[in-house]
Amino acid sequence: MRVVVVGVGRAGRGVLATLLAQHHLVTVVDNDPSSVAFVEEHFDVGIVAGYGANPKVLADAGCADADLVVALTDQDETNLVAAQTALSLGARRAIARVQGEGWADLGGGDGIQPGVLGVNLVFHPRVLVAREMARVARSHGALEVIDLAEDAIEVVKLPVAGSSRYASKVLSRLGLPRDMIVGAVVRDGELFVPGGADVLLPGDEVYLLGRREAIDAVQEHITDVAVAGRVAIVGGGVTGFALARMLSGMDTRVMLIDKDPDVAERLAEELPKVTVIVGDGTDLELMREHRVEDCDFLAAVTEDEEVNLLAGLLASKLGVKRVATVVHRTEFHAIYHQIGIDVVLSPHTMAEEQVVRNCRDELVRSLTVLGGGAAEVVELVVGPQARIAGKTLMQVRFPRGAIVCALVKGTGVVVPRGSDIIEPGDTAVVLTTPEAFDAMAWHFKKGLF
Amino acid sequence: MGSSPATHRVVARPVGMVVLVATAAMVLTGLASVGLSVAGEHGSLLDALPLWLSAPLGVLLGLFLLYWGRDIPRDQAIDRGHASVAVVAIWTLLGVLGSLPLIIGAGTGPAAAFFEAVSGFTATGATAYGDIEGTLSHPLVLWRAVMHWVGGMGVVLLFVAILPNVGVGGKNMFKSEMPSVQQGGLRPRVSETSGVIWRVYVGVTIACVLTYRLLGMDGHDALAHGLSTGATGGFSTRDASLGAFENPALEWAAAFFMLVGGVNYGLYYVVIRTRKLRVFTRSLEFRTYVAIIFSFSLILTLLFLPLHGDVLTALRYAVFRVATSLTSTGFGIDDHAVYPGLALALMVVMNFVGGCAGSTSGGMKVARLVILAKAAAAQVRKSIRPAVVQVVRLDHRPVSKAVLLDVAAFFFVYLASMVVLVALVAGIDGVPLPTAFGAVLSVLSNMGPNPFYLGADNFSAFSAPAKVLLSFGMILGRLEFFTVLAVLTPEVWRR
Numbered sequence: 018m019r020v021v022v023v024g025v026g027r028a029g030r031g032v033l034a035t036l037l038a039q040h041h042l043v044t045v046v047d048n049d050p051s052s053v054a055f056v057e058e059h060f061d062v063g064i065v066a067g068y069g070a071n072p073k074v075l076a077d078a079g080c081a082d083a084d085l086v087v088a089l090t091d092q093d094e095t096n097l098v099a100a101q102t103a104l105s106l107g108a109r110r111a112i113a114r115v116q117g118e119g120w121a122d123l124g125g126g127d128g129i130q131p132g133v134l135g136v137n138l139v140f141h142p143r144v145l146v147a148r149e150m151a152r153v154a155r156s157h158g159a160l161e162v163i164d165l166a167e168d169a170i171e172v173v174k175l176p177v178a179g180s181s182r183y184a185s186k187v188l189s190r191l192g193l194p195r196d197m198i199v200g201a202v203v204r205d206g207e208l209f210v211p212g213g214a215d216v217l218l219p220g221d222e223v224y225l226l227g228r229r230e231a232i233d234a235v236q237e238h239i240t241d242v243a244v245a246g247r248v249a250i251v252g253g254g255v256t257g258f259a260l261a262r263m264l265s266g267m268d269t270r271v272m273l274i275d276k277d278p279d280v281a282e283r284l285a286e287e288l289p290k291v292t293v294i295v296g297d298g299t300d301l302e303l304m305r306e307h308r309v310e311d312c313d314f315l316a317a318v319t320e321d322e323e324v325n326l327l328a329g330l331l332a333s334k335l336g337v338k339r340v341a342t343v344v345h346r347t348e349f350h351a352i353y354h355q356i357g358i359d360v361v362l363s364p365h366t367m368a369e370e371q372v373v374r375n376c377r378d379e380l381v382r383s384l385t386v387l388g389g390g391a392a393e394v395v396e397l398v399v400g401p402q403a404r405i406a407g408k409t410l411m412q413v414r415f416p417r418g419a420i421v422c423a424l425v426k427g428t429g430v431v432v433p434r435g436s437d438i439i440e441p442g443d444t445a446v447v448l449t450t451p452e453a454f455d456a457m458a459w460h461f462k463k464g465l466f
Numbered sequence: 467m468g469s470s471p472a473t474h475r476v477v478a479r480p481v482g483m484v485v486l487v488a489t490a491a492m493v494l495t496g497l498a499s500v501g502l503s504v505a506g507e508h509g510s511l512l513d514a515l516p517l518w519l520s521a522p523l524g525v526l527l528g529l530f531l532l533y534w535g536r537d538i539p540r541d542q543a544i545d546r547g548h549a550s551v552a553v554v555a556i557w558t559l560l561g562v563l564g565s566l567p568l569i570i571g572a573g574t575g576p577a578a579a580f581f582e583a584v585s586g587f588t589a590t591g592a593t594a595y596g597d598i599e600g601t602l603s604h605p606l607v608l609w610r611a612v613m614h615w616v617g618g619m620g621v622v623l624l625f626v627a628i629l630p631n632v633g634v635g636g637k638n639m640f641k642s643e644m645p646s647v648q649q650g651g652l653r654p655r656v657s658e659t660s661g662v663i664w665r666v667y668v669g670v671t672i673a674c675v676l677t678y679r680l681l682g683m684d685g686h687d688a689l690a691h692g693l694s695t696g697a698t699g700g701f702s703t704r705d706a707s708l709g710a711f712e713n714p715a716l717e718w719a720a721a722f723f724m725l726v727g728g729v730n731y732g733l734y735y736v737v738i739r740t741r742k743l744r745v746f747t748r749s750l751e752f753r754t755y756v757a758i759i760f761s762f763s764l765i766l767t768l769l770f771l772p773l774h775g776d777v778l779t780a781l782r783y784a785v786f787r788v789a790t791s792l793t794s795t796g797f798g799i800d801d802h803a804v805y806p807g808l809a810l811a812l813m814v815v816m817n818f819v820g821g822c823a824g825s826t827s828g829g830m831k832v833a834r835l836v837i838l839a840k841a842a843a844a845q846v847r848k849s850i851r852p853a854v855v856q857v858v859r860l861d862h863r864p865v866s867k868a869v870l871l872d873v874a875a876f877f878f879v880y881l882a883s884m885v886v887l888v889a890l891v892a893g894i895d896g897v898p899l900p901t902a903f904g905a906v907l908s909v910l911s912n913m914g915p916n917p918f919y920l921g922a923d924n925f926s927a928f929s930a931p932a933k934v935l936l937s938f939g940m941i942l943g944r945l946e947f948f949t950v951l952a953v954l955t956p957e958v959w960r961r
Binding site for chain 2: 060064
């Protein structure tokens with residue numbers, strides 16, 4: 018697929034790495050000489066130096082025959098105009114990122130909306146971060162919650178607690194509900210796709226895939242964490258505001274801390290159910306005074322990397338059960354985990370995920386990447402002549418490392434068993450490791466006969 | 467974070483892969499020889515034996531390198547430093563690999579065989595053989611031409627073209643093999659351009675081979691000369707080079723294809739992508755290249771007129787000389803000795819200049835010359851009116867200070883390398899200075915035969931150490947200096 022990426026800041030570079038790993042043909046447009054030099058040095062992509070919304074620059078970059086144009090500059094207006102221009106030049110699909118406060122209610126507060134001003138998809142990564150944080154806070158200790166197939170199924174990453182009644186038992190004997198599966202297990206930093214004979218051990222992290230109700234039902238048996246009832250949020254920016262609004266609508270008691278009195282004033286006006294506190298989220302006295310240690314969940318979501326880290330560590334020391342922070346430099350992800358931050362989310366990875374999801378090819382559409390690229394969830398359309406069409410999962414020798422998590426049929430979504438028939442026209446949601454990908458995709462290609 | 471793996475291990479796999487690619491070319495040469503032999507053009511089937519004996523050694527070398535680098539993770543980044551080491555290692559090892567059939571088949575000494583093979587892969591065309599027709603069997607002659615062709619457009623480019631998705635490591639290696647001077651507009655993906663450039667290269671070569679065949683060469687001569695011309699190399703099947711065929715039409719065709727090879731292949735790529743011929747006329751480098759061809763042909767015609775009598779003959783000799791000198795091919799059609807000093811001087815000037823950047827030719831490259839000239843002019847204007855801001859432009863785009871500095875440094879390194887090598891060659895072999903200068907200019911500009919050394923058009927008289935030194939001179943010139951010199955810096959190895 019031909020992809021043009023307009024703007025290669027932090028998010029853009031992450032997007033480039035992912036796109037190239039999936040063998041897309043990428044051309045980059047950027048105005049900033051140092052960004053251009055960086056990309057030139059680190060990626061094999063086409064490069065056009067110039068202003069991203071200029072039609073001539075976009076034409077030079079080959080937008081006329083691009084399958085996807087992604088606008089990721091720092092200016093929201095530039096992104097929207099770039100996407101519109103690309104579409105007018107003949108690009109098949111164009112998506113744009115926005116970051117400003119004025120766009121916080123995009124898609125009714127969901128942070129994502131198709132068809133804004135003619136652009137196929139506009140997304141607000143900061144609001145998307147808030148959305149995932151809200152899901153995590155409302156779950157039993159999930160580390161990630163990702164919606165797939167138009168929210169019909171979800172992926173949840175959970176740590177296995179020592180007290181879990183599923184720990185140390187063979188998977189096939191657990192009696193898991195019908196509408197979900199254990200898609201992948203991370204043990205000692207290595208991700209693998211388990212078979213029926215594998216055992217979950219305390220300390221593992223598992224990826225559950227399936228219908229939300231089914232996953233909700235097993236969550237509490239895997240972890241020992243309760244749904245957060247009291248939440249503290251440090252930072253009243255776009256993410257903090259969106260998160261406070263989402264959680265306060267779900268009967269959670271929310272405390273929001275921001276150091277700017279004017280911002281705090283406005284937040285208090287707009288969020289009647291939220292307790293807004295003026296102060297520094299890294300001030301120990303203030304935290305004690307407002308009994309932050311009684312919170313089940315603290316989210317540090319300011320624009321300042323150091324403040325987030327410090328607030329997170331402080332909360333964790335005070336005894337807050339789960340701590341989530343926003344990280345802007347994605348390379349710090351792993352380090353944050355090591356020093357005890359439970360959930361680390363980044364607007365840049367949200368942007369990356371949106372781009373990956375919008376990379377359609379005739380056969381495969383990538384939905385999300387798990388465990389930093391150790392596995393991927395993809396959607397494959399079952400064509401009438403696909404090898405797998407008309408067969409049951411038991412009849413097909415699916416490679417180890419790949420697993421069909423869900424079938425989207427005309428009638429709805431099912432989590433398949435070995436005896437379910439895969440019919441032409443179905444869409445299969447498959448979790449696969451990169452090694453198993455080709456062998457897995459073979460089954461969805463046209464057979465020789 | 468663990469410590470990063472040693473440089474030589476990181477580069478082992480890509481180097482091993484390229485060695486295997488070159489070995490595949492050797493096998494194909496053997497098969498072609500068998501084909502030509504069955505068609506009755508090569509002496510005997512056994513003549514290709516040296517190639518069959520050398521190929522397994524190439525495979526062993528390649529596999530050993532792959533084995534050596536087996537612990538390096540697939541996604542290990544190949545940065546610029548690694549790429550320099552890889553590319554220099556590739557070109558040195560190709561010299562070793564290419565010399566094997568010559569050592570086995572013709573009993574050539576290792577130094578002479580290495581010289582010949584490096585001359586082959588760098589498309590220099592300087593030969594260590596005084597008597598090609600008497601010493602080398604047909605398959606070996608063909609192998610020399612194949613070496614030209616594989617190296618002519620760049621063996622890394624071939625590697626990147628047949629193995630897409632080599633990623634930024636491939637891109638870095640490609641840049642180390644073929645430094646570009648300046649790029650404006652779309653800077654395309656290496657994995658995409660390499661494929662297109664190779665297809666153009668193959669197309670030009672096939673057209674050239676067919677033209678030679680139609681103009682009366684037999685299959686063997688047409689194939690060998692076609693490969694050699696496409697790469698602007700210069701190896702011939704005859705001691706008297708193209709002149710041995712005494713066919714004016716052939717000489718015109720050879721001149722044409724040499725000049726085609728001297729054009730920046732990046733321009734062909736843009737023309738194919740945009741389908742606009744204007745691309746050529748918009749490029750100042752191309753316009754300068756054409757201007758040099760016309761003006762030098764005109765002057766040489768006037769100088770040759772007293773020797774050849776009629777205008778058409780003089781013009782043919784002049785154009786051929788311009789083509790072979792400017793694109794550093796090195797085919798000959800007559801003896802230099804008869805020409806006046808001014809004509810020889812002009813040929814030397816063209817040796818220095820070379821063809822366009824991104825072409826198969828050697829030398830300093832027209833683009834660098836244009837930039838240097840413009841920078842010099844700007845400097846002169848600045849000395850008169852220091853307050854006026856002077857901007858050097860190429861194709862309407864300003865040339866950045868970094869590029870200017872790069873070109874100036876290149877010019878210095880080119881001349882400094884020449885001085886050092888001339889001194890070394892003259893010192894080692896005790897040859898007269900003009901001879902040493904001629905030999906060094908010949909190898910640094912990847913020219914091959916030129917009107918200087920020892921009277922004859924070959925390097926057989928040089929000693930073994932001088933031949934090895936001159937071989938590295940060819941690699942130095944082919945990789946345009948910086949890559950080779952970078953490998954000599956401690957930073958590349960110490961990490």
